[in-house]
Amino acid sequence: MNTRRTLSIVSVLAVAVAVVLAGCAAPTATTAPTGSNDPSATSGPLTGTVLAVGSSALQPLAQKAAELFMVAHSGVTVTVQGGGSGTGLTQVSTGNADIGNSDLYAEDKLDAATAATLVDHKVCVVGFAAVVHKDVAVTDLTQAQLIDIFTGRITNWKDVGGADEAIVLINRPASSGTRATFKKHALAGADEATGVALTEDSSGTVRSTVAGTPGAISYLALSYLDGSVNALSLDGNAANPENIASGKYPVWSYEHMYTKGEPAGAVKAFLDYLAGDVFKSSISDLGYIPVSDMKVSR
Amino acid sequence: MAGKSPIGRINAYYWKHEGLGRALATALGFLLAGITLALIGFLAVKGLAAFTTGRVPFLAFLFSTKWAPDSDPPAFGILVFLVGSVLLSLLAIAISTPFSLATALFIAEISPKAGRRILQPAIEIFVGIPSVVYGWIGLSVLVPFIRKAFGGLGFSLLSGALVLAVMVFPTIASLSADAIRALPAEYREGSLALGATRWQTIRRVLLPAALPGILTGVVLGLARAFGEALAVQMVIGNRVRIPGRLTDAMANLTSLITMDMGNTVMGTPWNDALWSMALILLLLSCGFILLARAAGRKGAAR
Numbered sequence: 001m002n003t004r005r006t007l008s009i010v011s012v013l014a015v016a017v018a019v020v021l022a023g024c025a026a027p028t029a030t031t032a033p034t035g036s037n038d039p040s041a042t043s044g045p046l047t048g049t050v051l052a053v054g055s056s057a058l059q060p061l062a063q064k065a066a067e068l069f070m071v072a073h074s075g076v077t078v079t080v081q082g083g084g085s086g087t088g089l090t091q092v093s094t095g096n097a098d099i100g101n102s103d104l105y106a107e108d109k110l111d112a113a114t115a116a117t118l119v120d121h122k123v124c125v126v127g128f129a130a131v132v133h134k135d136v137a138v139t140d141l142t143q144a145q146l147i148d149i150f151t152g153r154i155t156n157w158k159d160v161g162g163a164d165e166a167i168v169l170i171n172r173p174a175s176s177g178t179r180a181t182f183k184k185h186a187l188a189g190a191d192e193a194t195g196v197a198l199t200e201d202s203s204g205t206v207r208s209t210v211a212g213t214p215g216a217i218s219y220l221a222l223s224y225l226d227g228s229v230n231a232l233s234l235d236g237n238a239a240n241p242e243n244i245a246s247g248k249y250p251v252w253s254y255e256h257m258y259t260k261g262e263p264a265g266a267v268k269a270f271l272d273y274l275a276g277d278v279f280k281s282s283i284s285d286l287g288y289i290p291v292s293d294m295k296v297s298r
Numbered sequence: 299m300a301g302k303s304p305i306g307r308i309n310a311y312y313w314k315h316e317g318l319g320r321a322l323a324t325a326l327g328f329l330l331a332g333i334t335l336a337l338i339g340f341l342a343v344k345g346l347a348a349f350t351t352g353r354v355p356f357l358a359f360l361f362s363t364k365w366a367p368d369s370d371p372p373a374f375g376i377l378v379f380l381v382g383s384v385l386l387s388l389l390a391i392a393i394s395t396p397f398s399l400a401t402a403l404f405i406a407e408i409s410p411k412a413g414r415r416i417l418q419p420a421i422e423i424f425v426g427i428p429s430v431v432y433g434w435i436g437l438s439v440l441v442p443f444i445r446k447a448f449g450g451l452g453f454s455l456l457s458g459a460l461v462l463a464v465m466v467f468p469t470i471a472s473l474s475a476d477a478i479r480a481l482p483a484e485y486r487e488g489s490l491a492l493g494a495t496r497w498q499t500i501r502r503v504l505l506p507a508a509l510p511g512i513l514t515g516v517v518l519g520l521a522r523a524f525g526e527a528l529a530v531q532m533v534i535g536n537r538v539r540i541p542g543r544l545t546d547a548m549a550n551l552t553s554l555i556t557m558d559m560g561n562t563v564m565g566t567p568w569n570d571a572l573w574s575m576a577l578i579l580l581l582l583s584c585g586f587i588l589l590a591r592a593a594g595r596k597g598a599a600r
Contacts, residue, residue: 082560083560084559084560084561085561086560086561086562086563086564086569087560087561089563090563090564109563109566110563168451173536173554173557173558173561174366174367174368174558175367175368175557175558175561175562175568176561177561180368191369194365194366194538194539195537195538195539196537196539197537198451198453198535198536198537198547199535199536199537199538199549199557200536201531201532201536201553201556201557205437205532208437208438209437209453212438212441212442213445213451213452
């Protein structure tokens with residue numbers, strides 16, 4: 001009880017502090033000590049604050065962009081917070097945040113009227129792969145086999161060409177954006193078996209659980225692959241940026257940054273920076289795929 | 299309204315040396331009580347929304363085991379999580395109480411000196427360890443151990459209960475030790491004078507006399523076990539099924555709330571259902587606290 005309450009109080013306080021800081025930073029930014037004697041700062045008139053809240057899958061990228069952006073524009077404060085796609089969409093639609101980060105389209109989460117007030121900015125593409133424990137000899141599955149495994153029809157690795165070993169299913173929570181994407185594009189929308197799979201809260205714990213549980217299978221964003229688990233190819237196509245960009249590998253989704261109405265000022269500058277050529281190499285370095293590289297679209 | 303108004307007697311001296319401190323303490327005390335009430339009120343409003351909008355049927359919510367919030371039509375039955383929470387906390391208390399009582403007896407009766415120097419600080423350190431640390435130790439040490447020793451996946455009711463047992467141990471041990479220490483010295487002296495050994499004194503005189511205080515500790519430990527989320531969530535596997543064996547994976551209320559709250563949008567039935575679960579947790583915790591107070595009062599009446 002205590003921990004949960006403390007956590008929620010801390011997160012509420014954090015948001016409050018961020019909002020207060022956002023309010024305070026605007027008037028002080030022009031008189032900041034670094035800016036007062038620096039001629040380059042006066043030539044760049046851009047000041048203000050940006051608060052981006054939401055998806056933890058997008059958070060590393062947004063954080064990196066914020067750091068680089070603030071170096072170029074010392075008058076702007078960009079704050080990036082996690083909290084999940086649902087939180088991001090709620091906060092941006094109520095006006096508490098400037099940008100709502102989401103793994104999913106707003107239409108999938110919000111009611112149509114609220115979603116219509118938001119403007120979608122696709123910042124990158126993220127690919128997902130089915131991952132297995134290192135002792136699993138299987139390296140490729142057909143989509144039909146993958147569906148049979150996640151719906152509970154196949155329960156032993158020997159039925160898909162592996163050793164005689166029970167399959168341990170590990171899911172993300174039903175509300176997770178990663179799970180929704182995997183279900184839609186890898187499982188063709190098939191309902192996962194209930195009461196069979198374990199559920200892990202975050203991509204980090206999925207990775208450590210798959211790495212530590214013999215026979216385990218789950219799914220991860222490509223940005224989380226680090227060699228501790230094996231990624232499976234699907235219908236003979238490896239999960240890599242080239243196959244995703246060319247459309248051979250179908251399990252990917254856009255990462256969205258939503259604004260309420262068309263962005264302006266610092267928020268617009270930040271979004272332009274994310275979409276610009278300067279930041280493109282950082283997107284690839286962090287394991288995401290720039291939207292401009294995609295030869296297919298959805 | 300005869301006589302001088304008390305306001306007339308208030309002067310600068312009084313304010314400086316008495317009134318100020320008193321006003322400050324009163325104001326802060328009321329503020330805190332107000333915050334507690336506001337929190338309960340907020341949770342009640344949010345928690346009842348699912349039922350008042352008619353989107354989640356109340357009886358199915360409490361008594362159905364079908365939890366499929368992303369299906370069409372969605373199903374919001376929390377019985378699996380409710381039973382999971384109850385099983386988990388009761389098992390944790392059952393494991394923890396004997397150890398906690400033994401520690402309390404050691405500190406209060408058997409060796410107060412060593413107890414104060416070694417065990418008391420150890421208990422205080424236990425309290426200070428953040429729950430995520432318990433969770434990580436559980437995940438990286440306990441889960442693989444249970445998988446090897448007892449079979450299954452390691453993520454299980456047993457792992458969760460063991461982690462919780464360690465976490466509630468300080469609560470039960472320190473409250474029990476206080477209860478035993480608070481007993482009048484005559485109890486001990488009388489018993490020993492009648493020729494009882496120390497163990498007989500403890501078992502037949504001290505433990506029964508301190509029982510209400512010990513029960514208070516156990517119930518507060520139960521409340522803590524019921525509400526713990528982070529550490530438990532990392533080791534129970536979060537499988538939406540009532541566990542049939544100790545080594546089966548399971549799910550409980552708190553872990554479901556923490557996993558889904560950030561990813562659902564406010565105002566949707568799914569999000570409302572999570573608030574309702576939080577309200578149920580709060581009501582059960584309040585129930586536990588009332589129970590603890592009742593146990594304490596019974597002790598005072600003796």
